[in-house]
Amino acid sequence: xxxxxxxxxxxxxxxxxxxxxxxxxxxxxxxxxxxxxxxxxxxxxxxxxxxxxxxxxxxxxxxxxxxxxxxxxxxxxxxxxxxxxxxxxxxxxxxxxxxxxxxxxxxxxxxxxxxxxxxxxxxxxxxxxxxxxxxxxxxxxxxxxxxxxxxxxxxxxxxxxxxxxxxxxxxxxxxxxxxxxxxxxxxxxxxxxxxxxxxxxxxxxxxxxxxxxxxxxxxxxxxxxxxxxxxx
Numbered sequence: 001x002x003x004x005x006x007x008x009x010x011x012x013x014x015x016x017x018x019x020x021x022x023x024x025x026x027x028x029x030x031x032x033x034x035x036x037x038x039x040x041x042x043x044x045x046x047x048x049x050x051x052x053x054x055x056x057x058x059x060x061x062x063x064x065x066x067x068x069x070x071x072x073x074x075x076x077x078x079x080x081x082x083x084x085x086x087x088x089x090x091x092x093x094x095x096x097x098x099x100x101x102x103x104x105x106x107x108x109x110x111x112x113x114x115x116x117x118x119x120x121x122x123x124x125x126x127x128x129x130x131x132x133x134x135x136x137x138x139x140x141x142x143x144x145x146x147x148x149x150x151x152x153x154x155x156x157x158x159x160x161x162x163x164x165x166x167x168x169x170x171x172x173x174x175x176x177x178x179x180x181x182x183x184x185x186x187x188x189x190x191x192x193x194x195x196x197x198x199x200x201x202x203x204x205x206x207x208x209x210x211x212x213x214x215x216x217x218x219x220x221x222x223x224x225x226x227x228x229x230x231x232x
Contacts, residue, residue, distance in 0.1 A: 001048060004227070007217040013231065016209045022231050023056075023215040024048065025223035030153060033067040037170065038177050040065070045225050049180050054202070057174070058216055058224035059144055059186045059195050060156075062164035069161035070105070072148055077104040080112060084119060095147030101160040102147040109162055110140045141167070141195055144186050153220055167196025174198070183207050187214045 004024035006012040013022050028044050031037075037057075045055050063069060077085075077100035088098045097103050107115050118137035125133055135143040144163025148156075164170060164184060171182040175198035184196035185207060192208040216223055 004048065006215065007221045007223060010213060010215045014210060016206060020231050021210055022229045023210065024227040025215055025221065026225040026227065027223050028225060031061040031064050033064060035065045037062050037065040038174050041174050041178055041225065045227060046178050048227055049178060050229065052230060054181045054183060054228045055178065056183045056185050056211065056226040056228055059164050059184050060161065061224040062167065062170055062184055063161050066165050068165060069156060069159045072101045072158055072160050075101045075104055075160060077101060078107065081107055095149060097145060099147040102145050105145055105160055105162055106142050110138045110142055114138055143193060144195060153222060163195060171196040171198040185211060187211045187216060189214055
């Protein structure tokens with residue numbers, strides 16, 4: 001494990017619920033739609049895994065391997081997408097639905113009626129300080145949609161992507177091959193969302209606390225896999 005070092009500015013260990021856990025980021029090649037995510041995990045993570053470990057996987061590479069990332073030049077935003085994007089809060093930590101390309105993907109994924117209804121409800125409840133209602137109503141892992149960012153590795157700095165499809169089933173499929181529990185996670189410097197788990201008994205709260213400082217990094221680290229191991 002001495003070859004697996006924490007990313008710059010990140011700590012190897014973190015305390016979670018009275019225990020201490022090491023997070024070992026694993027570097028891979030740049031994943032494409034031609035990769036099988038199971039094979040990627042076997043190749044890069046299996047040599048380091050112990051039975052007690054949990055493998056955390058960035059949702060981005062899962063989505064990319066499922067051919068759910070698209071060059072923005074190939075996405076033609078509809079009029080509805082161009083209108084709705086004007087009302088999206090812009091975050092410094094990611095595009096989210098704050099671009100016409102990602103908004104168009106959201107409309108295609110969830111359907112225009114659901115997007116419009118959720119937008120209307122969110123608008124009505126915003127004065128009361130209620131946040132996140134739009135994403136809860138839309139569902140379909142819309143919160144995992146992201147667009148091109150300057151810090152994203154090429155060529156994906158010119159791509160928009162959907163969230164991974166069937167993340168729980170994908171996590172279970174990987175577990176069946178590597179023998180360890182698997183978490184598919186959307187982590188950035190703003191927050192953490194658990195999208196898929198091979199075991200429902202692993203609490204989201206644990207996963208979020210273990211990844212609250214985003215040990216995968218948010219730029220060019222190229223470490224989309226992370227082994228989480230309880231240590232003394």
